[in-house]
Amino acid sequence: MSEFAAPRGMRDFYPEDWRAREALFSTWRQTAERYGFEGWDSPVVETMELLERKAGEEISEQIYGFEDKSGRRLALRPELTPSLARMIIARQGSLVFPLKWSAIGQCFRYERMTRGRKREHYQWNLDIVGEESIMAEAEVIGAAVCALRSLGLNETQFKVRVGSRAVLSELFAKSGIGKEHFMACCLALDKRGKITEEDVASLLTGEGLTPVDIERVFELLAIRSIDHVAERLGDDSPAIGQLRELFALADTLGFGDYLTFDLGVIRGLGYYTGIVFEAFDTAGKFRAIFGGGRYDSLLKVLGGERMPSVGLGFGDVVVQELLADLGIVPGGNRKIDYAIGYMTADCRALAMQAAMKIRAKGHSCDLGLSPEKAKKFFGRADKLGAEKAIYIGPSEAESEKFNVKTMAGGETAEKTIDQLI
RNA sequence: GUGGGUGUAGCUCAGUUGGUUAGAGCGCCAGGUUGUGGCCCUGGAGGCCGUGGGUUCAAGUCCCAUCACCCACCCCA
Missing domain, CATH: 3.30.930.10 (Bira Bifunctional Protein; Domain 2)
Known part of the structure; x- marks a missing residue:
């Protein structure tokens, strides 16, 4: 202390x-x-x-x-x-x-x-x-x-x-x-x-x-x-x-x-x-x-x-x-619209593009500061209270498509950058 | 200001009549699963035991002091 x-x-x-x-x-x-x-x-x-x-x-x-x-x-x-x-x-x-x-x-x-x-x-x-x-x-x-x-x-x-x-x-x-x-x-x-x-x-x-x-x-x-x-x-x-x-x-x-x-x-x-x-x-x-x-x-x-x-x-x-x-917590838990993470430094450029697009539309978005493993990223997205999570690995970087995961249900949808928001 | 209580891991707390290397749960980190969170399992890190003095062969444990916090009273926006 x-x-x-x-x-x-x-x-x-x-x-x-x-x-x-x-x-x-x-x-x-x-x-x-x-x-x-x-x-x-x-x-x-x-x-x-x-x-x-x-x-x-x-x-x-x-x-x-x-x-x-x-x-x-x-x-x-x-x-x-x-x-x-x-x-x-x-x-x-x-x-x-x-x-x-x-x-x-x-x-x-x-x-x-x-x-x-x-x-x-x-x-x-x-x-x-x-x-x-x-x-x-x-x-x-x-x-x-x-x-x-x-x-x-x-x-x-x-x-x-x-x-x-x-x-x-x-x-x-x-x-x-x-x-x-x-x-x-x-x-x-x-x-x-x-x-x-x-x-x-x-x-x-x-x-x-x-x-x-x-x-x-x-x-x-x-x-x-x-x-x-x-x-x-x-x-x-x-x-x-x-x-x-x-x-x-x-x-x-x-x-x-x-x-x-x-x-x-x-x-x-x-x-x-x-x-x-x-x-x-x-x-x-x-x-x-x-x-x-x-x-x-x-x-x-x-x-x-x-x-x-x-x-x-x-x-x-x-x-x-x-x-x-009385068990009432004003403000509730931490919340954010999107969390974005990526596996390697090579995938970062695409992740940044996606983040800027989402932010420009007025949504909140946490962009990973460094590469991280999928497991670590999704765990972090969970703690951030992210509604949706996007993880970018080599295959997404290659295809320029995003798997947008809805954290609550767990389902994912494939989107292009224009379809993101 | 008065009286009482409590200080041990990041948090909540155990810790025997003083006795060897101070524990648990939660949280954190890592692994189980080298590209997918919550559940589960395994492992790990993390402690000047509030602080200072004293008693003792030996103190988290007993004594004194001090500080901090909590409760009650007092006072009151």
């Missing part, structure tokens, strides 16, 4: 890994195109200021930061959204909104590794910027669901949990719990099902909540349906209306079966303002497959005009692990 390995948390892609990755990227790109998103890209390196400003000071320890030779503070991007916001703000006056943008980018994060989490990964971002209506959420989620379905997953294998920070906020206000406790309550809700109620309670006590408050939080923990929320907030609550609208739109768009209401989805970080969502495998074995939400104030925070926006991040690691667990 070599003393060198990829740096911790960084991944090598050998050809089979690369095939799976490209198949996933291809699904992402096709889906984005199908839903009318435009592609974009930006540098992997960003200024530290942009990333810090959005994330806050604390997270900077998780950023791969460095100084360039003139002392500029730079960093490998941990996600795509700050770059997106930067690009949009730079042309906010000339871009036509709403816009729908899609990107696949490599992102870095310095942190402890666990399953489904590396220090480097690719993330598919879908964003709709400049749209107030819930149609933005519906289209973004619908596209991500579509991508997962294209990969071979169905509604028994994953669900999208939908929550709303606006609803939570209203609930807490209604229950008389101070705004300063909002994040602590969110964290407690997030722990639901993971730790005991006593532990949740002590957690909240530690945050300075009174026993009465804690009791109220536990009441909120019990809420499992939008109707129950509506009973508390009243039907005129705008946040409730938005949630109901999203579920209705999802039904009409045909992915309602994938959505479930879950107040516990809060997406930790501060910039989400409305509906938030996360997709999980039904078996509960993996981390979130994708997640996102509405962030109406991010552009303003970064110095632009306020602009209602919805975004989604979809990483490559968890979905590949989930697919592998």
